Amino acid sequence: MSRDATSARVAAIDCGTNSIRLLVAEADGRGSRELERDLRITRLGQGVDATGEFHPDALVRTFAACDEYAAALARHGVGRVRFVATSAARDAGNREAFDAGVRERLGVTPEVIPGDEEAQLSFAGALGAAPDAEAPTLVMDIGGGSTELVLGQAGRPVKGVSLDMGSVRLRERILASDPPSLDEVAEAGEFIDDLLDASGVDFDSARSWLGVGGTATSLSAIVQGLPAYDRARVHGSVVPREALGELSGRLLALPVAQVLEIPTMVPGRADVICAGALICHRIATRMGVDLTVSESDILDGIVAGLLG
Known part of the structure; x- marks a missing residue:
């Protein structure tokens, strides 16, 4: 979901099975201008295919990356954030812990998109x-x-x-x-x-x-x-x-x-x-x-x- 807009700067976070990535951008005359792009390998999907749940270590790694991204959002004065989660989150049964951890750190609830x-x-x-x-x-x-x-x-x-x-x-x-x-x-x-x-x-x-x-x-x-x-x-x-x-x-x-x-x-x-x-x-x-x-x-x- 998105936070209320407070500036023309926006951020996209893509949380996949192997990595979590951030893009911070702002509007310009041609569409958008990139301010920061980052990737962290967190392996959120560790064991999900076999167990159907997020591994505790995978959540720790992913939340550590979210802490870093929270600092980046503050540094750039981002007004709107969209956090999407993909394959691993679609398959995990203990998604509530993941949602709560992201919400605590970034102020947004992950969208588990189809x-x-x-x-x-x-x-x-x-x-x-x-x-x-x-x-x-x-x-x-x-x-x-x-x-x-x-x-x-x-x-x-x-x-x-x-x-x-x-x-x-x-x-x-x-x-x-x-x-x-x-x-x-x-x-x-x-x-x-x-x-x-x-x-x-x-x-x-x-x-x-x-x-x-x-x-x-x-x-x-x-x-x-x-x-x-x-x-x-x-x-x-x-x-x-x-x-x-x-x-x-x-x-x-x-x-x-x-x-x-x-x-x-x-x-x-x-x-x-x-x-x-x-x-x-x-x-x-x-x-x-x-x-x-x-x-x-x-x-x-x-x-x-x-x-x-």
Whole structure:
């Protein structure tokens, strides 16, 4: 929910299965101007797929990030805040503790949004930064607990789905070994393919393919061989479909300790990036165009909504 407006500055907080992210922005003549963007790996979805509840340690990590974000909101004089929670929060039975902890720290109650709204917000954020993308456009957001796919044209979503496959969910449920065994990889690939085949998304019709979120941006940084993460070089980068297949195979064959040696790898993503890469690769096999990576995502879609 949103707090009463006290200034033209707004904030969007996206709390997913693996990370929590903040975007603070203010209105300007062209729409909005970014003031601060931040990401913390908190793994809120730790064990949720197996137990159906938030782990106490996951709540502690997430609330610590909320404390930091509360300080940022105060520092920028933010008037309106929208806090959305996605896949893990949709699945957890002890959501009251999560809601209460966020409300105590930020003064807002988390909105646990359905998958279709998550997909539409990601689409709005991605297309806002790529208005010239050839239509129909497929926007892909591979999260920790779910993957959102939205096919749209003329800047409007036409078909959007949220699939219960994400990097954390897939790692915990199937790709449990370090590194995953060949049997696990085969089982995970079949699981992904079954969901994609039943999704109803017309992949063949897409004339452009935009990837948003931490999986897509991380894969781009690795393919480019960046010595350090560079948002400017990731945004708008094109990752060939063949490179996604090669990278997926490479990451699935590496133990986590070696994945951590990749210069741009965030520690909290090292153990699950192989699962995200596999999902991206299986989608790539259905596409007729290469992947364009965007740093504009669900946060930008939320901010656009807050600023009207």
